[in-house]
Amino acid sequence: MTPPQTTSRAKRGPRWVACLCALGAGLTATLAGGTAARADDKAGAVALFREAGELVDAGQPARACPKYEESLRLYDSVNTRYFLADCYERIGKMASAWAQFLEVAARVRASGDPAKEAKARERAAAVQPKVSRLTVVVEAASTPGLEVKRDGTPVGPGQWGVPMPVDAGTHVVEASAPGKRPWTAQVEVEPGGATSTLVVRALEGDPASADAGGDGSGRRTLALVTGGAGLVAVGVGTALGFAAKARFDESRPFCNGDRCDQRGMDIRDGAVARANVATVVFGVSLAAIAGGGVLWFTAPSPSKGASVGLTPTVGGALVRGSF
DSSP states (O other): OOOOOSOOGGGSOHHHHHHHHHHHHHHHHHHHHOOSSOHHHHHHHHHHHHHHHHHHHTTOHHHHHHHHHHHHHHSOOHHHHHHHHHHHHHTTOHHHHHHHHHHHHHHHHHTTOHHHHHHHHHHHHHHGGGOEEEEEEETTTTSTTOEEEETTEEOOGGGTTSEEEEOSEEEEEEEEOTTBOOEEEEEEEOTTTOEEEEEEOOOOBOTTOTTOSSOOHHHHHHHHHHHHHHHHHHHHHHHHHHHHHHHHHHTGGGEETTEEOHHHHHHHHHHHHHHHHHHHHHHHHHHHHHHHHHHHHTOOOOOOOOOOOOOOBTTBOEEOOOO
């Protein structure tokens, strides 16, 4: 069977119209019998499904596809998924169409309908030669914490170096890792089954990051600042301690041992308050000095960065950096 391209269903004759009507009726019946979705979601899914069909009939598949997508989101129906795949094919999103046709085939097989399964697989087979692919090659795959994304979606290590089906057009690939400068590149994937390759080389160190795998200067600077603040706090604590002792000595004329008049009690209370503050400051200063020492001795050793480039290649763009 020849896959539909841009002709509307209205031009395909009574058989296609009857098929669509049956599909719409089947979708409606399925929605009416379900209990998982809310009633208003079901009604909205049916309305969007019908509106999308009218747009396809009017030769506007680009406007129809988002409505099929929303209908499917509201209520997951094999019928809607099939027509969404058909819509994707009409607008040239061959990878998306192929994936949806295969998903439909798997679902109707599970429901025990070999005829529908065969039809869905026939459509998938017709689309497959037109599916373009993008290979993401990661040279610095051993970089700790390396994360690669394509169009915002994570590209796991299992996909690295593998030609993955993608819709034709512009794709954005990002790479990032702790202590490294993030990297972004765009690659244009041609339609008609073309294959493009993008190479992600070793990321450059980020000097602004305290955890960067560079010369460790950021962490050492922080260590000096922290340790210096600790030393200043030691001085402040010492001064407060001496002030507390001097204040305590002022109470002696008004006290006889541990017995004091009101003036002596007030003076000693002030001395105790200063001593307490001095104790807290000493504790903070020791913690700051210890923290500065840890930062200094754990600062990474100097290391070299790497670059990203663009290189042409033969056979595609090689960027371095019920139905």
